[in-house]
Amino acid sequence: xxxxxxxxxxxxxxxxxxxxxxxxxxxxxxxxxxxxxxxxxxxxxxxxxxxxxxxxxxxxxxxxxxxxxxxxxxxxxxxxxxxxxxxxxxxxxxxxxxxxxxxxxxxxxxxxxxxxxxxxxxxxxxxxxxxxxxxxxxxxxxxxxxxxxxxxxxxxxxxxxxxxxxxxxxxxxxxxxxxxxxxxxxxxxxxxxxxxxxxxxxxxxxxxxxxxxxxxxxxxxxxxxxxxxxxxxxxxxxxxxxxxxxxxxxxxxxxxxxxxxxxxxxxxxxxxxxxxxxxxxxxxxxxxxxxxxxxxxxxxxxxxxxxxxxxxxxxxxxxxxxxxxxxxxxxxxxxxxxxxxxxxxxxxxxx
Amino acid sequence: xxxxxxxxxxxxxxxxxxxxxxxxxxxxxxxxxxxxxxxxxxxxxxxxxxxxxxxxxxxxxxxxxxxxxxxxxxxxxxxxxxxxxxxxxxxxxxxxxxxxxxxxxxxxxxxxxxxxxxxxxxxxxxxxxxxxxxxxxxxxxxxxxxxxxxxxxxxxxxxxxxxxxxxxxxxxxxxxxxxxxxxxxxxxxxxxxxxxxxxxxxxxxxxxxxxxxxxxxxxxxxxxxxxxxxxxxxxxxxxxxxxxxxxxxxxxxxxxxxxxxxxxxxxxxxxxxxxxxxxxxxxxxxxxxxxxxxxxxxxxxxxxxxxxxxxxxxxxxxxxxxxxxxxxxxxxxxxxxxxxxxxxxxxxxxxxxxxxxxxxxxxxxxxxxxxxxxxxxxx
Numbered sequence: 247x248x249x250x251x252x253x254x255x256x257x258x259x260x261x262x263x264x265x266x267x268x269x270x271x272x273x274x275x276x277x278x279x280x281x282x283x284x285x286x287x288x289x290x291x292x293x294x295x296x297x298x299x300x301x302x303x304x305x306x307x308x309x310x311x312x313x314x315x316x317x318x319x320x321x322x323x324x325x326x327x328x329x330x331x332x333x334x335x336x337x338x339x340x341x342x343x344x345x346x347x348x349x350x351x352x353x354x355x356x357x358x359x360x361x362x363x364x365x366x367x368x369x370x371x372x373x374x375x376x377x378x379x380x381x382x383x384x385x386x387x388x389x390x391x392x393x394x395x396x397x398x399x400x401x402x403x404x405x406x407x408x409x410x411x412x413x414x415x416x417x418x419x420x421x422x423x424x425x426x427x428x429x430x431x432x433x434x435x436x437x438x439x440x441x442x443x444x445x446x447x448x449x450x451x452x453x454x455x456x457x458x459x460x461x462x463x464x465x466x467x468x469x470x471x472x473x474x475x476x477x478x479x480x481x482x483x484x485x486x487x488x489x490x491x492x493x494x495x496x497x498x499x500x501x502x503x504x505x506x507x508x509x510x511x512x513x514x515x516x517x518x519x520x521x522x523x524x525x526x527x528x529x530x531x532x533x534x535x536x537x538x539x540x541x542x543x544x545x546x547x548x549x550x551x552x553x554x555x556x557x558x559x560x561x562x563x564x565x566x567x568x569x570x571x572x573x574x575x576x577x578x579x580x581x582x583x584x585x586x587x588x589x590x591x592x593x594x595x596x597x
Numbered sequence: 598x599x600x601x602x603x604x605x606x607x608x609x610x611x612x613x614x615x616x617x618x619x620x621x622x623x624x625x626x627x628x629x630x631x632x633x634x635x636x637x638x639x640x641x642x643x644x645x646x647x648x649x650x651x652x653x654x655x656x657x658x659x660x661x662x663x664x665x666x667x668x669x670x671x672x673x674x675x676x677x678x679x680x681x682x683x684x685x686x687x688x689x690x691x692x693x694x695x696x697x698x699x700x701x702x703x704x705x706x707x708x709x710x711x712x713x714x715x716x717x718x719x720x721x722x723x724x725x726x727x728x729x730x731x732x733x734x735x736x737x738x739x740x741x742x743x744x745x746x747x748x749x750x751x752x753x754x755x756x757x758x759x760x761x762x763x764x765x766x767x768x769x770x771x772x773x774x775x776x777x778x779x780x781x782x783x784x785x786x787x788x789x790x791x792x793x794x795x796x797x798x799x800x801x802x803x804x805x806x807x808x809x810x811x812x813x814x815x816x817x818x819x820x821x822x823x824x825x826x827x828x829x830x831x832x833x834x835x836x837x838x839x840x841x842x843x844x845x846x847x848x849x850x851x852x853x854x855x856x857x858x859x860x861x862x863x864x865x866x867x868x869x870x871x872x873x874x875x876x877x878x879x880x881x882x883x884x885x886x887x888x889x890x891x892x893x894x895x896x897x898x899x900x901x902x903x904x905x906x907x908x909x910x911x912x913x914x915x916x917x918x919x920x921x922x923x924x925x926x927x928x929x930x931x932x933x934x935x936x937x938x939x940x941x942x943x944x945x946x947x948x949x950x951x952x953x954x955x956x957x958x959x960x961x962x963x964x965x966x967x968x969x970x971x972x973x974x975x976x
Contacts, residue, residue, distance in 0.1 A: 254660045254682055261681035263674045269667065275659050279922050280967050287929065287960030294953035302946030334961040342957055427675050430665055494688060527702065534694050537658045537684045549702075553709055557716075564717035571710035578703030582696060589692055 278540045285385045288338060292345030299350065306350075313354030320347025321377075328382045341386055348373070348393075367401035370394075384438045391442020392449075399450055412450060413478020416525060419443035420486050423532040423541065444529055444541065448548040451522045452555045479521045480514025483528050490535055505588060509581045516577045519562055519570040522552030658684050697750055704754035708761040715765050715772070724773045731769055735762040739794075753800050760791045760806060781817035784810050801866040808847055808870060815839045834889075834896070837881040844874035845903070852915065868919050871907075878903050879927040886934045904928070916974045918967060925963035932959065 255268035276284075299306055306312050324344030327336045352370055359365040374394030378387045395418075399411040422440035429436065454475075487510045496503040517524045526549035533541030556567060661684050664670050670678045679685040686694070711734060715727065722730075738759035745752035764787045771778055788810035795807045819836035848870045855867065882900050885893040904924055911920035933952055940948035 254657055254664075257681050258664075258670070258678055261677055263670060263678045263681060264664075269664075269669055275663065276964070276968065276971070277918060279919050280964060280971075283922055283926055283967075284960060284964060286926070287956050287963075290933070291953045291956040291960075294949045294956065297949035298946055298953065301949060334965045335958065338957045338961045338964070342953060427665070427679060430672055430675065433662070433666060493685070494691075523702065523706070527698065530698060534686060534691075537654050537686065539652060539655045557713070564713045565719060568710045568713035568717060571706045571713065575703045575706030575710060578699045578706065582699035582703060585692075585695065585699070 281385055281388075284338060284341065285389065288341035288345060288385065288389075291338070291342030292349065295342060295346035296349045299346070307353065310354050310357040313350050313357070317347045317349070317351030317354055320344065321351065323347075324386075325381060328386070337383065341383065341389075344377075344381065344386060345389065348377075364401050364404040367397045367404065371397040371401060378439055378442070379435065384434060387435060387438030388442040388445070391439040392446045395443055395446030396449065399446075408454075409475040410478070412447070412454070412475050412521065412525065413482055415443050415447050415450065416479060416482045416528060417485070419447060420482055420489075420528065420532060423536060423538075424486065424489050426536055441541075441544075444544050444548075447525060447529070448544060448551060451525055451548060452551045454522075454555075473518060476514065476518045476521045476524075479517075479524050479528075480511060483510045483514050483524055486528055486531060490531070493535075502588065502592070505585065509585070512577060512581070513574070516574045517570070519566065520552075520556060520574065522556060523549070523574060526552060654683075657682055700750055700754055704751075704758055708758045711765055712761065715769050718772060727769055727773070728766075731762060731766045735759050735766065738762060742794075747798065753798070753802075756794060756798055756800065757803060757806070759794070760803060763787055763790050764810075779817070779821045781814045781821055784814035784817060788814060801863040805866055805869060808844070808873075811843065812840055812873065815843065834881055834884060837877050837884065841874055841877035841881065841899070841903075844870055844877060848874055852910070864917070864919075868917075871920055872923060875903070875907075875923050875927055879930055882931050883934050886931070886938050900927075900931070912970065916970075918971055918974060921970060922963070922967055925959075925967065929956065929959045929963065 252268055255264065258264040259266075306316060320343050324340040324347060327340035327343070330336060351373070352366070355369045355373075356363075356366045359369065371394050374390045374397060378390035378394060381387060381390065395411075395415045398414070399408070402408055402411050419440055422436050422443060426433065426436055426440065484507060487506050491500075491503045491506060498504070498507075513527065514524050526545050529545035529548055530542055533539070533543075533545055557564075559567070562570075661670075661678060661682050665675060665678070676685075680687075711731065715731065738755045741755035742752045742759065745755060747753075764783070767783050767787055767790075770776065771783060788807055791803075791807060791810075795803050816836050819839070848867065851867055851870060878896070878900050881896045882893075885896050904927070907920055907924050911917040933956055936955060937948060937952055940951060
């Protein structure tokens, strides 16, 4: 056992949470980049398998029941492999087989829905929810949550409600990370879903900001009502701040709580034309709240990705974007100044 | 000689370093343990690092998660455990975080607002007013850096803002006077002008911006003239060679400096530079395999040397699993591309199936090896 683990155990003993000698260290969890390697290779292997089906078993793609059966069997097989005792090769094989099986199944579902894209997207989103719950693999669950959110987005785009997605996905991600430790039995599941939803948010924010709403699948109908998306994002921001304040025993009447909530509301209001900034701030706050550096890194990536995509958004002129960013920048600096003054005054009062 | 950053927690300690002729096997029992005799090697980065870098916050979090999942912490005490171990930050840490978040986001939002404003080219504002505005903001930012101090977060934000401002000024100059300069010149001159304060600032993000500017200048130069350093690299693989050589040299210098300068030991920055070099050489080899016919000896040799260098450096001297994982990914990508290129025309269906099995096999082997290394580094 490492020195740091002993140190962690000693802190727990000192706090009266645990007692006795530290337990033997088990298998350490793989770092994020090793999981990314697994995800990346699983994705590629799945495409190669689909290529094999498309060329070697072409007749399969023309037969809807066969697509559904083979796709379902592949997913069932992957589930079986993942349930088996841990083996690196089978774990990687299962991920690739499941992703390829999902590809076949989605083709079958599309045919079954008479090529109605919104219905297919909704079916895919439902399928991904089930897979995120059932599949006993962290990387698979991340994939399922990601694909589920993207499928939901596409369905809502096709129905003309694209502005509901960011708020809904952000709410899901916020709930997952705020309740990461609330259900110990489902902790891994909740964490994987949280990562998948945040990754989907980063992706969708970039898609929105670069003006590619709908990702080529259809028209969102009328010009998007940006304010609905912004109001939802601001509401989720307020929910996150309120939950964090409650975690630290702050009540609504507390001056610091009032300033925090007012500040969050103002940031949400100021970023009406640049909601990606508020989204990135929420991700960063969620990451910090759980000492999760990977999540904080995703928040920073989201910010960079959003800002660079925002430049190309055609719905707002560069002058308009410049004005929005100027207002946001000044507001954030003013809030910092105000909070600094308040905290200093409180510390003097406490002393 | 201090080695490695003093800040990170020492998880794995290497008590001694065995000097081998071949570096092949550190664990052979008959190896003599001797101090390194070459003065340069003894003094600089080649000296093995006794610290395995592990982010203490992330490690503590993963340890607490592991204990909760193993049922070692009673369910009703999880909240207390999170507070006791600092996984849930205390109020003071929150204050610092919010202060930095508001400062960085506010400062960068203002800098990007300036970029967008100049890019809009608003005709109602005269050119002198625009120049005065941009130059005034640069002076203000530099004065802010000087006033707030090099070590304060606000000073660093001001300097990064000034760096962005210089680029905006150059773009405004080109936009106003239609100088006809090539785009690469903008980025190269930008990098040249901000080099002095990059040197004195001792601030890794500023160095990353500078390195990114040079990389962009190299790529744009290549796009303009069809090849960088024509005399050295005759084909249009030139920019990949250039970015590979540049980023690898930067990495080696950075690792050397990281040995005794704390501000240079930010692992994220080192990893970013290493990724840029690794992507360049892998892309170069992919180009040789998938696009070009012939002329692959030099890229192959460079790739093999890069892999060996990484292995020696990041397994033996400065243990870093991220770098080794990057090498695994590069090897997988190159092997799959090579196999696909040669089998696809003969039997596409079989090739696809074989490639899928290859990817799964290689990724499983990589994951197994990386886990083994992780245990070796941390235990």
